[in-house]
Amino acid sequence: MPFRFADPQADALPLHLVDSATLADWLATQPETVSAWVEANGFTGAIGEALILPGEAGKPSAALAGYGTFKARRRSRFALAAAAPRLGARTYRIASGLPPEAAAEEALGWLLATYRFTRYAGSEAAAPALIAPEGVDAARIEILAEAEALTRDLVNTPASDMGPQELEEAARALATEFGAAIEVTSGAALKENFPMIHAVGRASPRAPRLIDLRWGSEGPAITLVGKGVCFDTGGLNIKPGSSMGLMKKDMGGAANVLGLARAIMALGLKMRLRVLIPAVENAVSGDAFRPQDILTSRKGLTVEINNTDAEGRLVLADALALADEETPELIVSMATLTGAARVAVGPDLAPFYTDDEPLAAALSLAGTDAADPLWRMPFWEPYEAKIEPGIADLDNAPAGGMAGSITAALFLRRFVTESPRYVHFDIYAWNPAPAPARPKGGVGQGPRAILGALSQVFEL
Template identity: 55%
Template structure:
C-alpha cells in the first residue's frame, strides 16, 4: 500500500506543466518552454510525457499532455506517479480539478508489493491549493486497503486472515469486533453462511464491527466475503477460478469504506457485517437441490452452488435489517451478468429510494467514481419461485441475472429506511492511468462523499 505520496506546500519541488493542445496553439506558455516544445515535437496528446532541462542542463521540470482538457478525465494524472523520477514535484498550472488531479496521482502510485520488491521510492507531489492533504490520504488509505485485500491470494487471505484484517482496522479506530464461527453459526441462526462455508478447512464466520455513538444515525455496511469460490459442487472450470481470490471484493470494499468513515470521525453508528467463507468442495459441501432455511425463515432451494454469495449475504442482511438502520449498503462481486451489462468499470446498484439514488448519482459525479442505477423490476420477482421452497437461489433461464440476484437480496430487507445493493467487479482487467491491473476499489469514494454530505463531521 502506498499513501505517503503527498507533501505540504513550501517544500522545494520541480514543476509539472499540464499542457493542452490549445496551450500550444495559442502559444500561451513561457517563450523558452514554447521553443523547447516546438523543437522536440511535443504534441500535448493525452498522457504524453516529457522531461526538460534548465539552462545548466540539470533537470528543470516535466511536460504532461492533457489533450483537449482535463475536466472529464482528472485521473489521467495518475500516470505521472509512474513516469516522474523520484523527487518532489508540483503542478505548475492547474486546470480547476486540483483535488481530483492530486487524488489521481495518489491512486496511480499504488503498488502491491507483498510478494516482490519494488523499485525504490517514487515521486511525491506537493498538495495543490485546492486539495486537503488529510482528506486525500484518508481516501487513499481506504482505496488502497481494499486493493490490497483483493490482491492477496486466499492462502494468505482466507476467512481467518480477513478477520485479522478487520480486527486490525478496528484496533486503529477503537471499534469493536465480534466473530461467530463454525457450528456457532447454527446456534446463533445463520444457517446459510454455515452451509456455504462448512466444506472449507477454514471455518465460516460472520464478522461484526461496531463503531460510533449508539444514539447516532445507524449506517450499516454488508460485504460479501467469499475468500475463494470454486463454485462448490457445481464446480467452475479452471479458467473461471483464476480470479476467484477477488470474490471477497465486496468485503474488501466495505472495509475500505469503513476506514474512511472512522478516520473522518463521521457522526454515525457504523456497523460492518461480513460473512467470511470459502466455497470449497468436500463430503459435507452443500448440494444442488438442497433446501436451506435462512435466518429470516425463508426456505431456499439450491439451483446452483455457484450462486453462493447471495446466500451468505441473505443471512447477514437479515441480521442488519433487524435493527432498522437509517442506511444499509451491501457490496458484492455477485454476478457475471453485471459485467455483461455494464462492463468491468461501471458498477450497477439497485435501490428502492429515488432520493437515495439521486444523492448517490450526484456524489459519484462529484468525485468521478462512476455508478449506474439498475431497476429492481418487480415483474421478474416471480422468476425466483421454487416448487418446493420459498425461493430458488439460481433459477433457470439465465436472463437478467444481476436484477434477479438483487431481487433475491431484497426479499431479506424490510425494515431498513434506505437500502442499496452494489454488484461490483472489484478488479481492473486493464491498466488505467490511475490504477494498475488488479484489485480495485469501486463505488466507495462515491459512497463516502454521500455520507460526508449527509452526516458532516
C-alpha cells in the first residue's frame, strides 16, 4: 500500500490534539454542547483516546485525539498514532494542539500506523488519512515510511518464502527501481572468495550467496553490510524450539540495510552507496560445518568454531573484509547478532558500537530526533583476549557467556582495518508487542538515525 499523505485540498475534518493536563482549559473555550459531549463520552485526553464531535444534522464537525501528558509522551513514541486507528477512515487536518517540534515525528507515526502485512491473510482495510502538518517535509516522511514498510515486509515473510534466492530477488527489485547495479556471487566463486559465507550456508539446499548492490557516482563512499541469515536452526548446535520460533527474522540486518538503501536512493542523497548482504540458511545436514572446525576467512584470519549457532558474525566477517578492501569513508554493519544485546537493552533500543566520537554523537542525537532510539555500547579492549582461542586467530563463541554482544562486535571489528569509520548495530528487528505505529512483527531499527547522522557527518 502507498504510504502517502492526503491531498492538501481534500475535504478534511479538523483534528484537535488535546493534552490531558490542559483538557479543562480547552473545554472552557468550546460551546457547552461540545463540553457536554466530551464529558459524556468519558474523553480524558489520554494517549490513544479518540472522539468524533457531532455537528449540525448529526454530521461530524471535528475530532479529538488524546495527547496524554508530557511525561506520558516521553514513555510512548508516536502518541498521535495511538489514536489514529480509532478515528475511522476519514481525512483529517490537524487544527490545534500539535507542538511544531513534534510535527514530523507524529506525521511519520501516522503513516507507519497504516502498515498491514496481508500477504497470507486479511486485506488492506481503509485507514484514516492525514493532510501533512504545516512545516514538515512531507515527501521525506513518505519516503521514510515506505522504506520502513519494505523492512517490515521482508522480516515478516516466513523463511518458506524468504530464503537466499528471495532475498536476492528483493535486492534486484530495489536495484531495478532505482537504477542501481547488482552482482551476486555464489557456487564455486563463493567457496573460493568468501569461504565462511559458503561454510555457513553449504548445508542447506538453498544455495548461499553474496549480494552486492551499488548506486551513485559522487559523494562519500558508504557501505552497508546486513546479515542475511534467512533462517537459523543453530546448525549442529541446534537451537531449542523456543529459540528457533522467531528465526525467520534472522535476516533482519539485511532487511534494515535494504530499507535504508531504499531511503537513500529515493531521497537522491549524493553518495557512493554499496550494499553487501551475505544471504544464507544455517541448516542441519551431513555437510554442515562443525564445532571445532577451523575456517579461514576472506581476510586470511582463521576462526575456531566453538558454536555453530554463532554463525552471523562469520558471514558478516567475509562481507566486511570485502567492504574494507575499498576503504570507504564509512562501513555500517547491521545484524540480529546476539541475545546478549536484548538482555542488555531490550527490544526497543538498538545498541551500536563505534570508535569514532563525532559519529557516535551524531548517531545518538539523530536517533532522538528521528524517534529511532539508539544506545552506544563499548568496544571494550580488555575483552579482546576472550576472542583469541590460541589454536586459531579468533574464536566465534567465547566460553563463559558474559559480554556476548561486546565480544561479537570486537570479532567483527577485526575485519575492518583500513576504513576510517566503522559502526556496528546489534539489532532485534522485531516488535514483540503492539505499540503506536509499530504493530507486532518486523520493525526497522537504526535506519532513520543513520540517515540523520550521515547528513550531519558528511553534510549531505
